[in-house]
Amino acid sequence: MKKIKFTNLFALLPEKKKIVSKIITLIRNSKFVGGEEVSLLEKNFAKFVKINNCITVANGTDALEIAINSLKLKKGSEIIVPNNTWISTAEAVVTNNHKVKFCDVNLDDYTICLKDLKKKINLKTKAIIAVHLYGNPANMIGIKKLIKNKNIKIIEDCAQAHGTKINGRHVGTFGDLGTFSFFPGKNIGAFGDAGAIVTNSKKLALYCKRMKSHGALKKYDHMFSARNSRLDTINCSVLNIKLLHYNKAIRKRNLLANLYFKELKNLHQVKLFNLKYKNQSTFHQFVIRTDYRDALKKYLLKKKIETMIHYPYMLNELKFFKDRKKLNNSNKLGQKILSLPISEEHSSKEVKYVAQSIKDFFVK
Ligand SMILES: Cc1ncc(COP(=O)(O)O)c(C=O)c1O
Incomplete structure (x- = not known):
């Protein structure tokens, strides 16, 4: 048996010729930021997840940061994060000036432990970030039951869970917002860093859209001071092709x-x-x-x-x-x-x- 690599990103690439030809066309036409490929990916990914809005961003960490920011929680709010996850999930809470509270994970699928979550929720809890780790769905139905009638928001970190479902419904559609990463090693990976936010809320979607692009929906239409977290055109075109497979x-x-x-x-x-x-x-x-x-x-x-x-x-x-x-x-x-x-x-x-x-x- 020859060496078994953990991942071989080149071998994973479908339709290599089509991807290269697409990239050459974009370079030839100087299409690097924004444009059709970006809106197409947002449309295609929203359709794939079966959700109303998808906003592409520069990476999965930005997706989390912007999603948390969109909730407009009071500074210093307590946000519950599972203890076993990539650092970004907790970092995004800190960069938003909120407090991280770690919750245990269960040993069946390693997602957030509901028994511990019940103990961790208190009057200071303003949001929970459920992480669908390893592609395994966290128990969203149980989490929603726990916070019923409480003013607690939910963000689903779906960085490792494109297409993961619960009773046929995609993860990312259970909370207020879902965030994705298209880091090259993820199940759907770009040629570099990439990410997306999904939500059914028009209001949150519009805010995230402005937040990732200098507070503007179109050129010079700044409504507030924000940031640049746009996902580039070439990466969107690669993801559009990969999504088909x-x-x-x-x-x-x-x-x-x-x-x-x-x-x-x-x-x-x-x-x-x-x-x-x-x-x-x-x-x-x-x-x-x-x-x-x-x-x-x-x-x-x-x-x-x-x-x-x-x-x-x-x-x-x-x-x-x-x-x-x-x-x-x-x-x-x-x-x-x-x-x-x-x-x-x-x-x-x-x-x-x-x-x-x-x-x-x-x-x-
Ligand atoms: C669970 C989880 N959350 C967030 C991220 C952050 O995504 P990115 O690396 O695209 O910033 C990752 C990716 O490594 C992840 O695995």
């Missing part, structure tokens, strides 16, 4: 994930996802949990299998965040989790080899 990619990721489930289910030393909503994850990552993580990672590398860790630290372990209270499930979780190779370019044969190698490690 994405449903096929989701099906392949599900097929490979099911293979991992089947092959590893009897291995008691390894904990697999226990998904509440079947067949609705998009498996951005396939994460296993084991007390022998470091040794297993080393063994797999010897077998030429690349793995990664998402993430080696929990956010409450980072010194500069003020909320550093111990949380039971996520305590030292970064030392036990391991992300196995999964993408539409991996083959069933490769996944079976990875699974067999894991089994070999535990019998040796």
Whole structure:
């Protein structure tokens, strides 16, 4: 078996010739900022998510920052963020001058733990950011039940969950706003940084649209002092083409994930996802949990299998965040989790080899 890369972004690229030809046309016509490709992506992605508005932005972190900003919460408001997520989720709260409160994650799908969330919600809570981590949907129905009749806003961080659903409904449509990243390694990735915000609210959409472009909807129409977080034309054109192929990619990721489930289910030393909503994850990552993580990672590398860790630290372990209270499930979780190779370019044969190698490690 040749080396199994964790990801091979070039191999993942569909319709390479079409993409190159599109980019050359845009360069030839000097189309770099704004224009048809941008509005087309906003239309296409909104249609894909089945939501009224999509606003493209420069990256997923900006998407979170602008989404939080659009809620116009009082300075210093408390916002609940899961402890296991990429740093941006919490950073965006800090850059908006609000307070981060970390909530534990559950050990079934690693999204926000509802039992802990119930304890964390108090009169100071103004918003919750639910993260659909690894492509697994957080329990939005449960979260909404918990905040019923309370004035608490919800942002869904869908950076890792394009196309993830709950009972057939796309994530990003349950809260006030949803945010996405199109970082190159994400399930739908651009040729550099890229992101988007989605919402059904016309008012929030208009605000985000102005916020990402100097407070203006069109040239010189500034209504307030804002920022520049536009997504460039070339990247929008790449994403327009990639989006056409994405449903096929989701099906392949599900097929490979099911293979991992089947092959590893009897291995008691390894904990697999226990998904509440079947067949609705998009498996951005396939994460296993084991007390022998470091040794297993080393063994797999010897077998030429690349793995990664998402993430080696929990956010409450980072010194500069003020909320550093111990949380039971996520305590030292970064030392036990391991992300196995999964993408539409991996083959069933490769996944079976990875699974067999894991089994070999535990019998040796
Ligand atoms: C859960 C989560 N939130 C936010 C982000 C931020 O996205 P970006 O890297 O595009 O700024 C990422 C991407 O790394 C992410 O995984």
